[in-house]
Amino acid sequence: MNPALRLWNLRVWGPYMRATARWPVLRSIVPFLPLLALWWAVANAEIFPRAFFPGPSEVVSSFFTLMYKGILPEYLADSVTRLVVGAAAGVALGIPLGLLVGLSQRAHTALWPILLFFQAIGDIAWLPILLIWFGFGLTTMTFVIVYTVLFPIVLNTVLGVRSIPLDLHRAARSLGASRARVVWEVVLPGAMPNIITGLRNGLGYGWRALIAAEIIVGTSGIGFLMFDARRAGSVVEIMLGMIVLGVLWYIVDAWVLAPIERATGQRWGMVQRQ
Amino acid sequence: MRRLASAAVFLLPLIVLVLLWAIVVRAFDVNPRLFPDVMSVAGAGLESLLDGTLVQHVAASMWRVFVGTVLALIVAIPMGVAMGVSPGVSSFFTPIFRFFSVLAGIAWIPIATLWFGYGFGAIVFVIFNAVFFVVAYNTLLGVASIPMALRHAAASLGAGPWQMLTQVLLPGALPNIVTGVRTGLGFAWRGLIAAEMIATNVGLGYMLFVARDFYRTEVIVFGMIVIGTLWLLIDRLLLVPLERATMERWGMVRAA
Numbered sequence: 001m002n003p004a005l006r007l008w009n010l011r012v013w014g015p016y017m018r019a020t021a022r023w024p025v026l027r028s029i030v031p032f033l034p035l036l037a038l039w040w041a042v043a044n045a046e047i048f049p050r051a052f053f054p055g056p057s058e059v060v061s062s063f064f065t066l067m068y069k070g071i072l073p074e075y076l077a078d079s080v081t082r083l084v085v086g087a088a089a090g091v092a093l094g095i096p097l098g099l100l101v102g103l104s105q106r107a108h109t110a111l112w113p114i115l116l117f118f119q120a121i122g123d124i125a126w127l128p129i130l131l132i133w134f135g136f137g138l139t140t141m142t143f144v145i146v147y148t149v150l151f152p153i154v155l156n157t158v159l160g161v162r163s164i165p166l167d168l169h170r171a172a173r174s175l176g177a178s179r180a181r182v183v184w185e186v187v188l189p190g191a192m193p194n195i196i197t198g199l200r201n202g203l204g205y206g207w208r209a210l211i212a213a214e215i216i217v218g219t220s221g222i223g224f225l226m227f228d229a230r231r232a233g234s235v236v237e238i239m240l241g242m243i244v245l246g247v248l249w250y251i252v253d254a255w256v257l258a259p260i261e262r263a264t265g266q267r268w269g270m271v272q273r274q
Numbered sequence: 275m276r277r278l279a280s281a282a283v284f285l286l287p288l289i290v291l292v293l294l295w296a297i298v299v300r301a302f303d304v305n306p307r308l309f310p311d312v313m314s315v316a317g318a319g320l321e322s323l324l325d326g327t328l329v330q331h332v333a334a335s336m337w338r339v340f341v342g343t344v345l346a347l348i349v350a351i352p353m354g355v356a357m358g359v360s361p362g363v364s365s366f367f368t369p370i371f372r373f374f375s376v377l378a379g380i381a382w383i384p385i386a387t388l389w390f391g392y393g394f395g396a397i398v399f400v401i402f403n404a405v406f407f408v409v410a411y412n413t414l415l416g417v418a419s420i421p422m423a424l425r426h427a428a429a430s431l432g433a434g435p436w437q438m439l440t441q442v443l444l445p446g447a448l449p450n451i452v453t454g455v456r457t458g459l460g461f462a463w464r465g466l467i468a469a470e471m472i473a474t475n476v477g478l479g480y481m482l483f484v485a486r487d488f489y490r491t492e493v494i495v496f497g498m499i500v501i502g503t504l505w506l507l508i509d510r511l512l513l514v515p516l517e518r519a520t521m522e523r524w525g526m527v528r529a530a
Contacts, residue, residue, distance in 0.1 A: 013362065020365075028369040035370060052389065113287045120509065121502035124467045125479075128486035129494045133308065208380045208461065212468035215383065223381075227472075230384035238385045246377040253376055 028254065054236045059243065062236045071225070076244065079221040082138075083210055086145025087203055094150045094202075095195060098157025099183065102191070108158070115158075119151035123209040127216055141213045148209040149202040156198025160191030193264045200257045207249060310492035315499075318492040327481075332500065334476045338394065339466055342401025343459065350406045351451060354413025355443055364418040371411040378458070379404035379465040383472060392473040400465045405458035412454025416447030452520045456513045463505055478504075 020027045036056055042048075043055030066072035101107050101115070123144050130140045164187060172182045214223025222241050229237030292312060298304070299311040306314065322328040357371075358364045382400050390396040420443065428442045470479025478501055485493035 017362065027365065031366050031369050032373070109283060110287050110290075113284045114291055117288060117502055117506065120506040121498050122464050122467065122505065124464050124471075125482060125498045125501045127471065128482045129491060129498070131486055132489060132491060132494075204376070205460070205464070208464060212380045212383075212464070215380075215468070216471060226381075226384040230388055233388065235385065235388060238388065242377060242381055242385065245381055246373050249376040250373050254372065 028250075051233070052235055054239065058236045059240050062240050066237070066240070072240075072244070075221050075225050076248075079210060079214065079223070080248075082141055082145060082221065083203070083207055086142055086206060086210075087149050087199075089142075089146045090149030090153060090202060090206070091199065093146070094153030094198070095157055097150075098154045098191075098195070098198075099161060099187065101154065102158040102161025103183070103187065112158070115151065115154060119155065123148040123205070124212050127213060131217070136217050136219065140217055141210065144209050144213045145206050149199075149206045152202035152205065153195065153198040156194040156201070157191055160194025161187055163194070164190040193261070196257075196261045196264050200253070200261055203257065204253070207245075211245070307489045307491060310495055314492040315496050318490070319496045319499075322481075322493070322496070328500070331476060331478050331481045332504070334474075335466060335470065335478045336504075338397050338477070339401055339459075339462060342398045342462065343405050345398075346402045346405035346458070347409060347455070350410040351413055354410040354451075355417050355439070355447065357410075358414045358417025358447065359443070361418065361422075364414055367414060368411075368418075371407060371414060374403075375407040375411040378407040379461040380468050383465070383469050386469075387473045394474075396473050397466065397469045397477075400469045401462040404462040404465045405455070408458035408461065409451065409454040412450045412457075413447055416450025416454075417443050419450070420446040449517075449520045452513075452517050456509075456517055459508070459513065463508075467501065 016030065020030070040056050043050070043053055047053075063072070101111050126144060126147060127140070130143055134140045134143070168186055168190070169182055172186050173179075177185065210221070211223040211226075214221040215227040218224045218227060222245055226238050226241035229235075229241065296312040299309060304311075310318075319328070322331075357367045379400060382403055383396070386396040386399045390399055424446070425438065425442055428438055433441065466477075467479040467482075470477035471483040474480050478497060482494050482497040482501075485491075485497065
């Protein structure tokens with residue numbers, strides 16, 4: 001083996017692997033350090049004009065400025081509240097609707113094509129007409145988010161419900177379970193992995209829709225922050241907004257949604273624990 | 275004959291919905307500035323078809339999606355494979371690509387319009403990065419999830435690097451790649467509509483957003499129908515068959 005590679009393995013890679021084996025959190029932090037260094041180097045070399053491509057130090061200082069002024073926490077709270085309210089409403093509507101369409105063949109024939117079509121129109125295409133109906137305001141944004149979160153949940157719930165073997169229904173029924181109890185103890189748990197997957201996809205689309213809505217409707221929120229900065233030509237604040245969004249969503253996705261998905265998947269024997 | 279019947283069953287609810295729409299608008303005498311009736315939407319559609327603006331908008335949008343997606347695939351798949359080959363390297367890059375794939379698409383619109391100006395460049399960039407990061411991330415995961423035993427087996431049977439790539443790594447990662455393409459295009463499509471509302475003067479999103487300025491709800495509703503139909507066609511005729519074919523081919527699900 002070539003000596004440089006050997007030294008690399010011995011001094012850098014080996015210790016890194018040992019450290020990450022001990023503290024798994026490092027695995028999702030350390031890889032960003034070279035990226036940060038690269039960003040810093042490119043910005044400092046002034047390959048692009050500094051105003052178009054600021055370095056990490058400017059972004060960090062603008063983070064503290066906006067934190068100090070209280071703008072960032074307020075906008076972040078606005079965005080997250082909108083998403084949470086929208087997601088909760090989407091779940092509350094989506095799961096019952098999914099159960100109905102999944103369980104009743106008649107409802108499936110009547111509603112499935114309509115669901116597919118409205119899902120295809122996509123949240124953002126609703127914005128213009130929503131602006132006419134509700135104006136530039138909270139109702140418009142809430143509608144867009146609920147709409148976005150709803151469809152992946154409904155479609156996945158239907159898939160989940162329909163993938164449960166009919167034998168299980170019959171077995172539960174013949175053991176004396178009422179219809180309601182079959183739904184509660186057979187159908188809902190059986191569809192759970194799909195419902196969680198639907199929720200994860202729905203939230204993934206939902207927060208993108210939120211950003212778009214905040215850019216276009218624009219009164220507050222991270223999307224508004226970014227587009228307001230764009231109007232003022234401040235790349236620093238745009239980058240800050242992107243990083244805040246990325247970090248926030250990374251944490252939600254990697255540390256909340258993915259483990260829930262994995263846990264239900266394992267619990268219901270969809271995947272094996274390694 | 276059975277295909278025809280199932281198509282009819284599929285279309286019937288949509289036809290009922292249109293009838294319901296016609297009746298409700300007529301019965302309640304809805305202000306056309308709030309919601310148009312069926313005939314005026316059809317009229318708007320016919321008008322835009324005849325004067326060629328519809329073709330122009332659809333062509334502009336589809337061309338942007340095509341350019342952005344093809345560029346992204348050309349870069350993302352080789353890069354994903356290269357990163358996935360070594361377990362250490364792939365576990366190193368996974369968080370970075372995960373970070374960027376959760377950010378992919380709409381969140382890049384503000385900076386894209388600043389870097390590239392309003393127009394073709396910014397929109398193609400948004401589509402490119404929506405597809406690129408999601409596909410690269412999924413390719414990386416796909417290649418990394420191929421059992422080492424398979425690769426050792428192929429190597430010990432004398433497979434060279436090229437054979438390894440074309441007969442083990444690419445086929446093994448293909449289901450993931452296709453899933454990545456489907457998700458990425460989903461983000462890209464939404465990003466396209468949003469970006470066209472903000473940053474251009476031709477395209478489907480622009481058509482909708484300009485109609486809003488004049489309260490021409492019939493144009494808006496017609497545009498929404500076009501967007502929905504186009505995506506349904508892309509998804510059902512292109513992506514779903516592709517996904518199903520690769521999944522079945524590689525035994526992920528049993529052919530029904």
